[in-house]
Amino acid sequence: MSSEEQLADWRALALRVEEAVGRAVIGQAPVIRLINVALFARGHVLLEGDVGVGKTTILRAFSRAVGGDFERVEGTVDLLPGDLIYHTYVDADGKPRIEPGPLLRHRERLVTFFFNEINRARPQVQSLLLRAMAERSVTAFNEEYHFPHMTVFADRNRVEKEETFELASAARDRFMFELRMPTPTDYETRRALVFDPAFHDVDALLESVGAEILPWQELNRMAGAIQRHVRASEALERYVVDLWDATRTPARFGIALDGVDMERLILAGASPRGIMALTRAARVVAWLSGRDHLTPEDIRAVVPSALGHRIFFTPVYEMRRAQLADALIEQILDRVATPR
16 A cells, blocks of 8 residues: 555544544534644644533543543642652552552553643643653653653643642643633534533443544554655745744734734744644644645644744733733734745
């Protein structure tokens, strides 16, 4: 079978995963698509959303459809780095025992790792997770443990502020996407969620999702094939570099925000890692659309999720991040010349 035929077969499987998750989690099609993009671009995802909006359900649905093992950790102020590696207990005979913790117990079968309320965990715990995300491995008990297929998902508690530790800029940069999972607004979706009993039993709902739709052991290999398969024109390459420059010096592109001194707004623009993540994700968008070349629309589809959390404002403006980041990204997409 040729590489193009393999990619076509995998595209059909990727769309089946999307369809299966979409039947279990309704009203979240854009989020489902971008999580799928991150999986095939091999990137980690930071989720935001109200309590009870279905973040865990959507990840469990993806985990079932993709296959491999799922692990969930609750962020708490008393969680220690070692708690991710091992846990100790006294057995029935009164002897102390040590068993692998959530990062180690699945070894190479670990595919979906969900860190709930990551900003409740101390910086030392966050740092360990960042290393695992970057290297997909940790060292423990004089042995190196590898998780080559792992995708990390985390969410932040955006309500309570006490006993929370905000993610550092370097930590946020490790996530390919920062996705907002909104509460559905259309009437039919809201009616179904409230009155259809099928959505009240999460375990039964997840059973309806097809299991191991694709061979998850091949994700890394196929992700590499997608990146080699989808081409970018010289004009498109110039466009991406211009977008990058606009995150660093927006005033040079005629970008202005009401009540903002644009010369004092930006502390740091998107990192090289961020722009590489943007391009990887855009190539997956093109592939899912059945194309072997990038278009500006592929890039624009992932800019808000890939770059919004990677632009850092000076302290005087950082408190208004939620408002300013969205407005800045919108202006960047409007002002930077799009290739024809």
